[in-house]
Amino acid sequence: MNIEKEGTIMGKLEVIKHPLIQHKLSILRRTDTSTKAFRELVDEIAMLMGYEVLRELPLEDVEIETPLVKTTLKTLAGKKVAIIPILRAGLGMVDGILELIPAAKIGHVGMYHDHDTLQPVEYFVKLPSDISERQLFVVDPMLATGGSAVAAIDALLKRGAQPSSIKFCCLVAAPEGVEVLRKAHPDIDIYAAALDERLNEHGYILPGLGDAGDRLFGTK
Numbered sequence: 048m049n050i051e052k053e054g055t056i057m058g059k060l061e062v063i064k065h066p067l068i069q070h071k072l073s074i075l076r077r078t079d080t081s082t083k084a085f086r087e088l089v090d091e092i093a094m095l096m097g098y099e100v101l102r103e104l105p106l107e108d109v110e111i112e113t114p115l116v117k118t119t120l121k122t123l124a125g126k127k128v129a130i131i132p133i134l135r136a137g138l139g140m141v142d143g144i145l146e147l148i149p150a151a152k153i154g155h156v157g158m159y160h161d162h163d164t165l166q167p168v169e170y171f172v173k174l175p176s177d178i179s180e181r182q183l184f185v186v187d188p189m190l191a192t193g194g195s196a197v198a199a200i201d202a203l204l205k206r207g208a209q210p211s212s213i214k215f216c217c218l219v220a221a222p223e224g225v226e227v228l229r230k231a232h233p234d235i236d237i238y239a240a241a242l243d244e245r246l247n248e249h250g251y252i253l254p255g256l257g258d259a260g261d262r263l264f265g266t267k
Contacts, residue, residue, distance in 0.1 A: 058236040060225060061099070068095050068240050072218065076256045082265040086139060089188060089263060092218060092240055093143030100184060100216055100238050101147060104128075126182055129154050129175050133187040133199045136260035140186040140216070152181070156199040167198040172206070179207040183214070188259035190220035190239065191252050193227030200232050210234050218259075219243055221252045 074080060075088045105124040110117060128148050132138045134157040145151060157171030175181060183203060190196055196215055203213060213235050215228065220239040223246050228237060243252050256262070 057229065058232070058234050060229070060237045060239070060242075062220075062239050062242050063096055063099050065095060065099075068092055071095075072240050075218070076254065078257075080262075082262065085262045089139040089218065089259075090143040093140035093186070093216075094146055095143075096216060096218075096238060096240060097144045097147045100144075100214060104182070127177065127180055128152070129178065129181045129183050131156055131174070131183055131185045131199070131203065133158060133185065133195055134171065136189065136263055137185075137187040139188060139259070139263045140218075144184065144186070144216075154178070154183075156185075156202050158195045158198055160194075167194045169198060169202055172202050174203070174206060178203065179209060181208075182212050183208055184216055185213060186216045188218045188263075189252060189255075190215070190217040190224040190228065190237070191246060192221075192250050193224035193231075196224065196228050197231040200228075200235060214238065219252055219256060221246050224252075 071088050071092050075085060075092065105126050106121040107124040108119050109122045110119050128151040130141050130144055130151050131154045132141050134155055141153060152175040154174035155171060157169070158167040159170055160166070161168050185199055187196060200213060204210065210232065211234065215235055216238045218240045220237070220242050222242065225237060228235065243255060245253055247253050
């Protein structure tokens with residue numbers, strides 16, 4: 048549910064508690080989960096989350112003919128969609144959502160952390176040319192400090208994306224990251240499979256699942 052604060056409608060934070068998502072997420076977190084299994088689980092959880100994240104896609108009436116009669120039914124209204132992974136870990140969530148909406152375009156936003164300022168720095172952005180007309184799903188397995196998510200959404204807005212068309216999707220979120228993202232972009236909806244306890248002194252989510260990028264690509 049949206050929260051109203053000081054006259055502003057806040058985007059919602061939705062933690063998706065489906066039993067299959069919770070089960071698969073528990074396996075995903077385990078230290079002994081292999082790279083292959085980790086990759087498959089991220090893909091599966093992203094697809095399961097997609098059913099909820101895509102719930103508000105607009106519908107329209109269309110007349111069809113069944114083997115028996117003509118009738119009017121609902122189909123997707125043709126709203127253009129794009130999936131925007133934050134590199135590199137966000138790539139692991141793309142295919143699961145793409146299974147549900149195979150016509151979606153895919154953009155990419157790359158961020159690295161400056162060792163001196165500790166702030167995210169944009170190094171790569173490649174987006175569909177009609178970004179302002181699309182519903183955008185920004186995906187990243189982790190919402191930790193919130194810096195990369197804020198910077199990625201800033202990059203989209205700077206290139207013409209509409210705030211009302213952006214949703215942020217992650218597997219695991221820290222309260223600190225949620226707060227940072229909501230402060231910077233209060234109208235963005237956030238979807239997560241879990242809201243964890245806190246960040247540790249190194250900026251990792253606890254209990255978390257480790258470094259999602261390293262575990263996805265076998266580089267730990």
